[in-house]
Amino acid sequence: MTVSRALNRPEIVADDTRHKILEVCERLNYRPNANARSLRTNTSHQVGVIIPDWRNAFWIDVVSGIEAVLTGAGFQLLIANSNEQGRREDLQIEAMLSQSVDGLLIAPSDGAPSGDSLSRIDELLAAGMPLVIIDRLPAGIANVSCVTIDNESGAYKATRHLLDGGHRRIGLLAGNINLDTGQQRVDGYLRGLKERGLAVDEQLIRTAETNAALVGREVGYSSTLEFLDMDNAPTALLCTSNTIAIGAIAALQERRVQIPEEMAIVSFGDMEWTTLLSPPLTVITQPTIEMGRQAGLMLLEYLEDVPEDGHKRHRKQRRIVLEPQLIVRASSVRGAAAKTIPDD
Amino acid sequence: MTVSRALNRPEIVADDTRHKILEVCERLNYRPNANARSLRTNTSHQVGVIIPDWRNAFWIDVVSGIEAVLTGAGFQLLIANSNEQGRREDLQIEAMLSQSVDGLLIAPSDGAPSGDSLSRIDELLAAGMPLVIIDRLPAGIANVSCVTIDNESGAYKATRHLLDGGHRRIGLLAGNINLDTGQQRVDGYLRGLKERGLAVDEQLIRTAETNAALVGREVGYSSTLEFLDMDNAPTALLCTSNTIAIGAIAALQERRVQIPEEMAIVSFGDMEWTTLLSPPLTVITQPTIEMGRQAGLMLLEYLEDVPEDGHKRHRKQRRIVLEPQLIVRASSVRGAAAKTIPDD
DNA sequence: TGGCAAAAAGTTAACGTTATCATACCCTCC
DNA sequence: GGAGGGTATGATAACGTTAACTTTTTGCCA
Numbered sequence: 001m002t003v004s005r006a007l008n009r010p011e012i013v014a015d016d017t018r019h020k021i022l023e024v025c026e027r028l029n030y031r032p033n034a035n036a037r038s039l040r041t042n043t044s045h046q047v048g049v050i051i052p053d054w055r056n057a058f059w060i061d062v063v064s065g066i067e068a069v070l071t072g073a074g075f076q077l078l079i080a081n082s083n084e085q086g087r088r089e090d091l092q093i094e095a096m097l098s099q100s101v102d103g104l105l106i107a108p109s110d111g112a113p114s115g116d117s118l119s120r121i122d123e124l125l126a127a128g129m130p131l132v133i134i135d136r137l138p139a140g141i142a143n144v145s146c147v148t149i150d151n152e153s154g155a156y157k158a159t160r161h162l163l164d165g166g167h168r169r170i171g172l173l174a175g176n177i178n179l180d181t182g183q184q185r186v187d188g189y190l191r192g193l194k195e196r197g198l199a200v201d202e203q204l205i206r207t208a209e210t211n212a213a214l215v216g217r218e219v220g221y222s223s224t225l226e227f228l229d230m231d232n233a234p235t236a237l238l239c240t241s242n243t244i245a246i247g248a249i250a251a252l253q254e255r256r257v258q259i260p261e262e263m264a265i266v267s268f269g270d271m272e273w274t275t276l277l278s279p280p281l282t283v284i285t286q287p288t289i290e291m292g293r294q295a296g297l298m299l300l301e302y303l304e305d306v307p308e309d310g311h312k313r314h315r316k317q318r319r320i321v322l323e324p325q326l327i328v329r330a331s332s333v334r335g336a337a338a339k340t341i342p343d344d
Numbered sequence: 345m346t347v348s349r350a351l352n353r354p355e356i357v358a359d360d361t362r363h364k365i366l367e368v369c370e371r372l373n374y375r376p377n378a379n380a381r382s383l384r385t386n387t388s389h390q391v392g393v394i395i396p397d398w399r400n401a402f403w404i405d406v407v408s409g410i411e412a413v414l415t416g417a418g419f420q421l422l423i424a425n426s427n428e429q430g431r432r433e434d435l436q437i438e439a440m441l442s443q444s445v446d447g448l449l450i451a452p453s454d455g456a457p458s459g460d461s462l463s464r465i466d467e468l469l470a471a472g473m474p475l476v477i478i479d480r481l482p483a484g485i486a487n488v489s490c491v492t493i494d495n496e497s498g499a500y501k502a503t504r505h506l507l508d509g510g511h512r513r514i515g516l517l518a519g520n521i522n523l524d525t526g527q528q529r530v531d532g533y534l535r536g537l538k539e540r541g542l543a544v545d546e547q548l549i550r551t552a553e554t555n556a557a558l559v560g561r562e563v564g565y566s567s568t569l570e571f572l573d574m575d576n577a578p579t580a581l582l583c584t585s586n587t588i589a590i591g592a593i594a595a596l597q598e599r600r601v602q603i604p605e606e607m608a609i610v611s612f613g614d615m616e617w618t619t620l621l622s623p624p625l626t627v628i629t630q631p632t633i634e635m636g637r638q639a640g641l642m643l644l645e646y647l648e649d650v651p652e653d654g655h656k657r658h659r660k661q662r663r664i665v666l667e668p669q670l671i672v673r674a675s676s677v678r679g680a681a682a683k684t685i686p687d688d
Numbered sequence: 689t690g691g692c693a694a695a696a697a698g699t700t701a702a703c704g705t706t707a708t709c710a711t712a713c714c715c716t717c718c
Numbered sequence: 719g720g721a722g723g724g725t726a727t728g729a730t731a732a733c734g735t736t737a738a739c740t741t742t743t744t745g746c747c748a
Contacts, residue, residue, distance in 0.1 A: 002697055004736060014696060034442040035388070036734035038379040039703050060404060067425065076439060079423050081411065095420060098378040217616075249620050272561075273615070276593050278622040346727055348706060358726060380704035383733050 007032065038100055047299065048078045048096035048104045050089055051134075056213045056243060058269055058288055059107070062134060065292020066105060073300055075102065082109040084212050093120055103130035103299045108138050110179045110211050130302035132295045136181050145302075147295040147320045151181045154284040154324035155188025155240065158266045161282070161326055162236045163196055165333060167264060171204045171227045171234035173220055173244045175211045182207070185240045185268075204234055213243045220247025228255055236264040236332070242271055245281070264332040268324075279330030287322045294320050351376065382444055391643065392422045392440035392448045394433055395478075400557045400587060402613055402632055403451070406478060409636020410449060417644055419446065426453040428556050437464055447474035447643045452482050454523045454555050472659075474646035476639045480525050489646075491639040491664045495525050498628040498668035499532025499584065502610045505626070505670055506580045507540055509677060511608060515571045515578035516549045517564055517588045523555065529584045529612075548578055557587045564591025572599055580608035580676070586615055589625070608676040612668075623674030631666045638664050 006013045006021040013021075024030075038044040047070055051059040067077055078096055082089035089109045096104065104124065118140040124131050125144060133146035162170050172189050175182045186205065193200055206223040208215055220239060224247065227233050239245035245267035249259075257263050259279055266282045267274070274281040298318060305315065350357045350365040357365075368374075382388040391414055395403040411421055422440055426433035433453045440448065448468065462484040468475050469488060477490035506514050516533050519526045530549065537544055550567040552559055564583060568591065571577050583589035589611035593603075601607050603623055610626045611618070618625040646659060 004734095005697090008736085012696080017696080031438070031442055033383065033444070033734050034439075035379040035382040035444060036703090037736080039377065039383055039705085039733090040735045040737085042703075044379070054404060055408060057401070060398060064399060077423075079421075094375065095378075098375055100377070100379060246616055246620065253620065271617070272590055273617040273620075276590065276597065276617075277620055348704095349727090352706085356726080361726080377704050380733090381706080383703090383735085384705045384707085386733075 042100055043102055044100050045075050046078050046099065046101045047075045047303075048080065048093070048101040048106075050080045050082055050092055050096075050104070050106045052082050052084045052089075052107055052109045052211065053213055054079070054081045057271060058242065058286060061288035062107070062292040062295075065289035065294075066296045067292075068289075069293050069296030069300065073303075075303075084109045084210050090120060093124075097129075103132075103303050105132050105134055105295055105299060107134040108136050108141075110136075110176045110182075130299055132299045132302075134291060134295045136179055138180065143317050145298055145315075145318045147291050147298060147322070149181075149286055149291060149322045149324055151184035151324075152188040152191070154268065154286075154326075155185040155238065156191050157188075157324070157326045158238050158268075158282075158284050159189045159192025160195070161328065162238065162264060162266060162332060163192060163198075165236070165264060167234075167236040168198065169201065169204060169232065169234040170236045170238055171223075172206065173223050173237065173239045173248060174205060174207045175216065175240050175244065176209060177207045179211065182211070182240070189238060203230070208244075211241070216241050216243030217247040217250075220244035220249075221251045222247075224248040224251035225255070228252075228257065234263075236260075237266070239265065239267040242267060242269040245269075249277070249281075259331050260334055264334075266332050270327060275329070277331070282329045282332035283327050285325045285327055287324065291322055294322070386444055387446055388444050389419050390422050390443065390445045391419045391647075392424065392437070392445040392450075394424045394426055394436055394440075394448070394450045396426050396428045396433075396451055396453045396555065397557055398423070398425045401615060402586065402630060405632035406451070406636040406639075409633035409638075410640045411636075412633075413637050413640030413644065417647075419647075428453045428554050434464055437468075441473075447476075447647050449476050449478055449639055449643060451478040452480050454480075454520045454526075474643055476643045476646075478635060478639045480523055482524065487661050489642055489659075489662045491635050491642060491666070493525075493630055493635060493666045493668055495528035495668075496532040496535070498612065498630075498670075499529040499582065500535050501532075501668070501670045502582050502612075502626075502628050503533045503536025504539070505672065506582065506608060506610060506676060507536060507542075509580070509608060511578075511580040512542065513545065513548060513576065513578040514580045514582055515567075517567055517581060517583045517592060518549060518551045519555045519560065519584050519588065520553060521551045526551070526555070526584070533582060547574070552588075555585070560585050560587030561591040561594075564588035564593075565595045566591075568592040568595035569599070572596075572601065579606075580604075581610070583609065583611040586611060586613040589613075593621070593625075603675050604678055608678070610676050614671060619673070621675070626673045626676035627671050629669045629671055631668065635666055638666070 002013060002017065003021055006018045010018055049063060049066055051063060053059055063079060070077060078101060080092040082092060086109050093104070106121070118138060121131070121141055121144065131144065133141065133144050135148055137146050137148060159170060172186065174186050177183045177186055190200060206219065208219040220243065224237065237248055239248050248265065252259060252263055259265055266284065268284045268286060270283045270285045274283055298320070302315060346357060346361065347365055350362045354362055393407060393410055395407065397403055407423060414421060422445060424436040426436060430453050437448070450465070462482060465475070465485055465488065475488065477485070477488050479492055481490050481492060503514060516530065518530050521527045521530055534544060550563065552563040564587065568581065581592055583592050589609070592609065596603060596607055603609055610628065612628045612630060614627045614629045618627055642662060642664070649659065
């Protein structure tokens with residue numbers, strides 16, 4: 001009816017008719033039914049976002065970046081927390097498709113039973129669903145657009161910084177190395193050592209089964225205690241996530257280990273509290289908000305790429321890799337002033 | 345058609361028909377359309393959650409509690425961040441109603457232009473929409489169910505603790521006192537002083553215009569510096585939020601003020617990092633997750649209260665007030681041992 | 689004034705479900 | 719063998735919107 005036109009394309013309705021309609025809408029407290037609209041148009045102005053753990057500030061920041069871009073463009077976010085469980089992730093994708101979301105932003109969980117949600121993602125791509133993968137890129141997925149962080153480079157920078165500080169035995173508290181991000185951080189660490197011709201001591205590398213926040217903290221704590229009990233304990237610690245770092249620092253404080261004199265420490269992810277610690281924490285910043293922003297923008301391109309011929313256009317796959325930065329603070333430098341190391 | 349029955353009420357369909365149907369669904373990759381279903385049934389299994397600031401860990405924890413309860417009961421969460429802006433909150437409620445959410449959980453923003461979203465909430469209640477207010481209860485709303493924290497009690501406990509420690513001049517870094525939570529914290533502080541017959545020095549009470557995280561931090565920082573510059577500076581600080589505390593601690597560290605010898609500090613909200621500080625931070629715990637859980641359960645009661653007669657049942661209003669706890673750590677107690685300094 | 693194009697408004701059907709009612713089928717029992 | 723009662727399935731309409739098409743109105747010019 002004309003009402004629909006008055007609300008959606010006011011310019012093609014005569015002025016006084018429009019005013020009359022709007023006035024009546026106002027009086028009747030009329031509210032368009034989004035479900036009916038979605039049913040008819042097969043578009044919802046909703047975008048699904050699936051993250052693995054929203055108790056971790058990392059992911060909240062990512063979502064903030066996404067939100068800034070997408071709600072600005074008139075999309076509503078459907079946020080789901082997979083809790084690092086592939087099965088949940090799968091169900092959530094399913095639920096979002098049921099609601100005919102216009103697009104999806106997914107950070108694959110580390111617990112994906114490989115086949116399951118990967119093939120689901122392949123299906124989505126084949127169906128032409130606008131989709132951008134964030135932060136993690138499981139090996140099995142090809143031809144997908146994604147925004148990630150150069151974890152290898154981040155870990156390398158951290159390792160080199162510690163080596164420059166004279167450390168020769170550096171403990172690596174890695175997350176789940178079944179995840180590409182986890183493995184990349186190990187790779188960066190190894191590159192740092194190799195570059196200096198240092199042998200790798202497998203005992204100095206600890207991994208976790210999952211990246212879930214609570215587990216990270218626990219692993220950081222117990223692994224650090226184990227390090228401290230070694231005959232030739234490391235003199236520096238590289239923590240590959242803020243949750244791991246929290247556990248590690250707790251362990252060091254408990255044992256009254258002096259930072260950085262007895263143990264230097266570098267962590268991943270700058271948090272609001274890292275500068276409040278004594279000493280302040282050296283970190284590899286994760287450009288989380290920016291990652292969210294870029295992923296949002298990328299998805300937006302796809303969303304605005306209207307399929308005029310009714311058939312989904314074959315889209316070029318794009319990949320953005322963001323560079324992490326090293327911020328040197330006192331936790332990793334013996335008696336020296338802290339400064340930011342410029343990118344090289 | 346029979347398909348609908350096979351999927352929704354399998355027990356009333358003959359076994360072999362059902363199997364045939366399910367097999368075909370599988371083969372065709374059939375997925376029920378949630379919009380069509382919502383349109384027809386006028387129910388969406390979605391619950392809207394509106395919080396004022398998801399960059400603040402406080403709210404993320406609240407949402408976690410809500411999620412634990414509601415997704416377990418088969419509801420999907422629609423999370424919106426009002427950014428402490430009444431106008432956004434209003435639009436978000438509107439959008440959620442368009443999508444025929446089954447219920448709403450709202451933490452009213454502090455920037456509500458009083459009339460606007462309050463009357464909207466009244467409307468919702470009148471229309472029988474299941475609705476639970478969380479954490480904050482604006483003065484204008486009556487007859488609504490809510491789950492809150494006893495802020496007055498929390499601030500009182502903190503104040504009493506500091507008074508017990510011998511402090512006589514306690515700086516109060518309050519948030520937005522136009523918000524009931526903010527005013528209640530001031531009230532608790534005043535009760536503490538009054539109980540000991542101490543005069544109130546208005547100069548020791550600082551408030552903020554809004555509870556937005558960034559502002560909180562800034563206010564904590566600058567107000568603390570102002571305190572330190574006073575002729576008779578306070579010897580203790582009561583911060584009414586974790587963001588304010590972050591700013592305050594930053595200021596104290598910058599001025600190299602010894603905690604707790606020169607300035608004791610108590611904060612609201614226990615975070616994962618509060619024990620990592622030197623000294624560890626004394627806090628009033630906010631039962632955030634529990635608040636979310638209770639709000640979720642309360643809403644669930646309303647949701648399950650099916651209107652058999654087609655007319656919304658008049659429901660009893662319920663209120664739950666959760667009690668915060670004082671956790672004493674070294675930031676508020678002089679000397680290694682946590683011993684109480686006798687009164688006068 | 690008639691004719692014609694453009695603008696505005698109206699009509700119809702369809703999106704994919706499910707509530708409701710109608711039908712077909714199968715058994716049991718007198 | 720037919721009435722009665724259950725169970726399983728089928729048919730129809732409706733939820734509120736909009737795409738596509740049709741009709742009406744308006745405005746303009748010859």
